[in-house]
Amino acid sequence: MSAVSNQLQDDWRFVFAKTGRAKVGLEQQPPSASVLRQTLLSAVRRKPQVMVKITSFSSSAKQLGAHLDYISRNGDNEVFDHQGVGFSSIGDRVGLSTQEAMHAYGRAIASVVPKQNGEGARRARGRPRKRVSMNLMLSMPAGTDTGAFELAVRDFLNDQFQAHDRLFTFHDDRDHYHAHVVIGLQGTDGRWLNPRKHDLLAWRERFASSLERHGIPAEALPAYSRGKGKDGYRRDLHELSRRGTREGPSPSPSYEAETEARAIRRRAEAWTRIADHYAAHQDHEAANAIRDYVADHYDYQPEPGARQAPGQGPTPKPPTKRRNHVRDQGRER
Numbered sequence: 001m002s003a004v005s006n007q008l009q010d011d012w013r014f015v016f017a018k019t020g021r022a023k024v025g026l027e028q029q030p031p032s033a034s035v036l037r038q039t040l041l042s043a044v045r046r047k048p049q050v051m052v053k054i055t056s057f058s059s060s061a062k063q064l065g066a067h068l069d070y071i072s073r074n075g076d077n078e079v080f081d082h083q084g085v086g087f088s089s090i091g092d093r094v095g096l097s098t099q100e101a102m103h104a105y106g107r108a109i110a111s112v113v114p115k116q117n118g119e120g121a122r123r124a125r126g127r128p129r130k131r132v133s134m135n136l137m138l139s140m141p142a143g144t145d146t147g148a149f150e151l152a153v154r155d156f157l158n159d160q161f162q163a164h165d166r167l168f169t170f171h172d173d174r175d176h177y178h179a180h181v182v183i184g185l186q187g188t189d190g191r192w193l194n195p196r197k198h199d200l201l202a203w204r205e206r207f208a209s210s211l212e213r214h215g216i217p218a219e220a221l222p223a224y225s226r227g228k229g230k231d232g233y234r235r236d237l238h239e240l241s242r243r244g245t246r247e248g249p250s251p252s253p254s255y256e257a258e259t260e261a262r263a264i265r266r267r268a269e270a271w272t273r274i275a276d277h278y279a280a281h282q283d284h285e286a287a288n289a290i291r292d293y294v295a296d297h298y299d300y301q302p303e304p305g306a307r308q309a310p311g312q313g314p315t316p317k318p319p320t321k322r323r324n325h326v327r328d329q330g331r332e333r
Contacts, residue, residue, distance in 0.1 A: 139178035227297030
């Protein structure tokens with residue numbers, strides 16, 4: 001199978017959310033047939049899914065300082081700068097406490113650099129910004145090798161955010177080891193980082209690649225393409241309410257359940273068309289692997305011989321039941 005059909009290309013882009021709108025990271029041209037097959041089989045063979053999540057933004061040095069106190073546990077947890085040097089050693093070198101050195105770095109991140117003359121000076125571009133830093137959380141499921149995870153995080157940050165000030169730390173207070181990262185939104189060239197949904201998709205893919213380079217199996221498939229929906233509330237507002245920093249609305253903002261169900265169903269249809277394509281070309285390994293994946297992750301059974309239009313067909317299970325269904329399937333296997 002040397003040629004890649006237009007339908008297969010479209011379905012591949014759809015399940016991987018490769019819209020081509022990202023500034024960097026997402027391919028503009030379709031891959032070869034062999035690479036396309038490899039990415040599909042890698043996705044359905046149940047590798048652990050990476051998480052790259054924007055938890056909040058800071059709009060001032062004071063807000064950023066409070067966040068640094070939180071992720072550092074008031075200086076008890078080691079935090080590293082963009083070069084990977086701990087602030088405990090930085091503080092010793094300049095005669096400051098760990099927290100003082102960390103807060104000085106935070107104030108530098110929060111300081112918008114105005115237009116300057118001179119070689120190497122950063123140039124502020126665009127309108128004044130209300131946000132000065134972005135706070136990320138990176139994680140993998142429980143049982144991930146922590147040493148390899150730390151190396152993967154460092155490599156990912158160096159590759160993706162090379163032009164931005166950043167600091168990071170690691171937490172083991174949950175069942176899964178995870179990293180907290182602060183990224184300065186103004187780059188060294190004066191340009192501003194303005195993340196969008198497609199940027200997060202690209203970051204997840206790059207983080208998964210970094211983990212794979214360090215021997216950690218990882219995949220970055222979008223939630224709908226895993227048969228998962230939203231939980232029906234704003235996690236950011238829930239977390240702020242839990243911390244007592246802002247009262248979340250009651251009831252929480254809702255979402256369009258029917259729209260979500262239709263989106264999930266369309267991914268199941270796309271996966272099924274991909275499986276049918278490989279079956280038609282006598283590639284039963286790929287076809288069966290994808291069909292097993294659909295059976296485990298979706299309540300979707302196309303009628304024999306029927307070609308359903310996008311948006312038609314059975315409705316998938318609600319998110320909670322679906323997650324239990326997948327877990328039970330794993331136990332039976």
